[in-house]
Amino acid sequence: MILARIIEPVWATVADPELSGARLLLALPVTPDGTPVGKPLVAVDRVDAGPGDLVVILREGGSARMMLGQESTPVQAVVVAVVDGIESEPSKS
Amino acid sequence: MELARVVGSVWATVKQPALGGGRFVLLQPLDASGAPKGAVVAATDTVGAGPGDRVLWTTAYEAAIPWKRLHPVDLAATDASVVAILDRFGPRGEAR
Numbered sequence: 001m002i003l004a005r006i007i008e009p010v011w012a013t014v015a016d017p018e019l020s021g022a023r024l025l026l027a028l029p030v031t032p033d034g035t036p037v038g039k040p041l042v043a044v045d046r047v048d049a050g051p052g053d054l055v056v057i058l059r060e061g062g063s064a065r066m067m068l069g070q071e072s073t074p075v076q077a078v079v080v081a082v083v084d085g086i087e088s089e090p091s092k093s
Numbered sequence: 094m095e096l097a098r099v100v101g102s103v104w105a106t107v108k109q110p111a112l113g114g115g116r117f118v119l120l121q122p123l124d125a126s127g128a129p130k131g132a133v134v135a136a137t138d139t140v141g142a143g144p145g146d147r148v149l150w151t152t153a154y155e156a157a158i159p160w161k162r163l164h165p166v167d168l169a170a171t172d173a174s175v176v177a178i179l180d181r182f183g184p185r186g187e188a189r
Binding site: 007010011012013014015016017018019020024026028039040041042043061062072073074075076077 | 125149152155156177184189
């Protein structure tokens with residue numbers, strides 16, 4: 001799973017049947033100190049996260065399907081937690 | 094799922110039988126601000142995305158799911174597919 005910052009919701013009226021109606025959020029992966037890193041992604045939201053929230057995103061289709069309880073949904077990312085607090089060593093990279 | 098814009102389409106008469114009758118589109122991946130970033134990819138499309146549409150697309154096994162729903166094949170020969178077309182206007186009518 002990755003840390004990410006929610007940018008904004010995304011709307012897609014025309015979508016794969018298993019995806020339509022899902023709440024989709026655009027997010028940017030970040031390091032523990034909040035620096036953006038890598039490509040943005042869109043995740044199905046299940047924890048009512050909003051713009052600006054620091055969240056944990058699960059990035060694997062199989063577990064996403066298990067979590068969503070739908071066997072044939074082309075989802076690869078699900079917001080699984082809104083972070084309240086974070087503590088980490090300063091990154092050496 | 095990731096962001097991209099449809100920048101073209103591809104026709105191929107000679108191809109994997111499992112891909113018969115399907116549509117290919119060319120996707121330009123986008124960064125968070127909507128600017129192009131990364132190489133153009135070819136993807137299968139089952140939601141009817143057209144040139145200029147901003148879309149969500151997916152890779153790996155998930156890319157085969159939409160395909161196998163429409164085409165009863167065992168092995169869907171695709172690793173990238175469009176799964177949603179992003180609306181051009183938000184709920185308050187603001188252009189996206």
